[in-house]
Amino acid sequence: MRKNRNVWILLTGEFVAGFGLWLGIIGDLEFMQDKVSSDFLKSLILVAGIFAGIIAGPLAGKITDQYNKKTIMLYSGIARLISVAFMFIAIETGSVWWMIAFLIAINLSAAFYFPALQATLPLVVEKKDLLQLNGIHTNVSTLSRILGTAAAGIFLSVMSLWTLYLLAFISYVVLFILTCFLKVDEQKGKAQSIKEDAASNGQGFKEVFPLIKGQPLVLMTLVLTIVPILFIGGFNLIIIAISEIQNNPSVKAWLYAAEGISFMLGAFFVKRYGNKSPYATLLFFSTIIGISQLVLYFTNMPIITVVAFILFGFSVGTFFPTAATIFQTNVPSDFHGRFFSFRGMFDDFTYQIVLVATGLLLDIIGFQQMTVIFGVLSLLITGCFYMKFRNGNRENSLFEEAG
Template sequence: MWRNKNVWILLTGEFIAGLGLWLGIIGNLEFMQEQIPSDFLKSLLLAAGLLAGIAVGPLAGRLTDQYSKKTVMLISGFVRIISVVFMLIAIQTSSVWWMLVFLVLLQISAAFYFPALQAAIPLVVSEKDLLQLNGVHMNVSTLSRIIGTAAAGLLLVAIPLNAVYLLSMAAYIVLFGLTWFLQFDENKKASAVKDGQPKQGFKDVFPIIVKLPIVMMTLILTLIPLIFLGGFNLVVINISELQDSTAIKGWIYTAEGLAFMSGAFLIKRISYKFSPYKILFASSMLIGWSQLMLYFANQPVLTIIAFLLFGFSVGCFFPTAATIFQTRVPKDFHGRFFSFRNMMDRVFFQVVLLMTGFLLDAVGLQNMSVMFGALSIVMTTIFFIRSRNLRASAETEQSARS
């Protein structure tokens, strides 16, 4: 796997793009703190961008399956570069509306880019290397997040906000250049999709999901970490205000990122001892407990422990889920499936984002954390019991047939 140049291009591109992304995200938080006083209004602005990504999801899935994944990644990368121009205008004019244009274009770009990337990964390496590559890919993403957030914090003190976004644009340009050098065989896959016209529709992916119980269950379980991730940045801002500490933001991102990397690094060894089901359910339960711990968000040490626990859990969860999707879903449907998953995540992310903004204003961070933590634990418990019943029924039917 490590002799494959496509692997290195993907990982290098992910690292550089991640730096640009997180420079932009921290810049967004800084801009919103200056321009928008209400947490709920902040969440509305972020949700508007997500809504645009959801709207183009079906089109992104169809095009990813019908055309070259590399071409889709290049076009979406170009749109991402152009989007930064509108954020520079927003800073110059102090206009939230121009920031909205930036967020819409950025999310539309992501709606095309990430399904194409997830569909391309199984074409780059063999199936036996998928779990390892997914883990390494997510580690590289997390490392870029740690460095990007730390660099953004330092840069915001040293240089103007628009200069931070120029650096973000430079990173996206480098990613665009690296994508040109990707080389993998997808001509055979593209012709197969074109010949099978009934497989062209976006809705055709739903029967595939229904026929694969592990895929369906994993899709549902991915909602658990999104309960935490949906309002992650708003939560970090509130913890900073609760503790009256700017530095805690950096500590939180760093702790969560390092823990995530540890989980993603160890997941291949863990997978030898435990089934994917056990890994997913255990990780989901730990995510719930990490949310409950934020009831003590006024205590810096307990706050960091909560984010360490969360980071390690999602570090185990997401590579396992990604590998299940890439190996169990037929490759002809990868574009539409990953686009559907992207849409589902965005819809739920949007709901959680709005709910987080509302609850932070209404009941406060600590009470909201208890509510979300209890919801995560109850959902995981219900899904676990249902999963055991389904597997028991399947085993009974199989033994009856034999």
């Protein structure tokens, strides 16, 4: 893959886009922190953008299958540039409504861009190299998040919010230019797509539910994903709250960086030294996630806060690859498309519920009490599954599946 120009274009574009994206996200949080006092309102503002992306999802998937992927990515790039213009207006006018327009526009562009990008990856490498490319792509995305958030924290101390978004705008221009140089043979996957469309004709999510019910390990894993989402769903609001409690705007960048680096280490750990039992791995790191939430009760101590984010990042870095492996190996391949579509909708719906709940709880009971509630809930969910499968034949069958 080292000599594949398309791979280099896509990976470089992913890094540049991710860097710009996270500059913008830190800018969003800074803008809301200044203009919006209620954490619940902040959560509703963030949900508005996410909800717009979810609504556009089915249409985006259909268009991605029907039209040229490169063209979709280019149009999405233009939409992304226009969305940043909305944020410039928001900064000049101090209007939160223009920021909402920005969030909706940029999430809509992402709803079309990322399916097209994911559909392009199998077209630029051989099938045997696809897993490696996906792994590299994930690491590049994580690295851009770490560097983007760290840079944003530094930039905000030496430049205006307007200049920060200008840098994000320049990043998106670079991405658009790089995309123009892509040369993809889109005929490559058409024959397989026709076969898959014929096989799935007339089938929907209703066939997925009996499958999940009949696979205890899959059902357990699907429900356990709620545990990290309890933290991730309100992640940006949590970062803002910690920044306000510690009266330190730059802590945002440090916490994002700590979580991102430890996430990469966790992914490396599970790949090389992972437990032979995915069942045990999930329960163990789900417990650690719950503990990290409880530790945030002491968020007025900066070192403890960083440690909590390191624990969380490392645990999530092992949790999600393990969960993905369970889904891929225990769900029949004929159901992969429908199952992963259902899982995506399940995750997005859960994210929105958690995001709104986080904002509401921050307003009603405060940050520290909220972290205790989420931590206890995470441990209860984990404990229920541990007790359910501890004894009896069901536990034995799960360990056989996991092995």
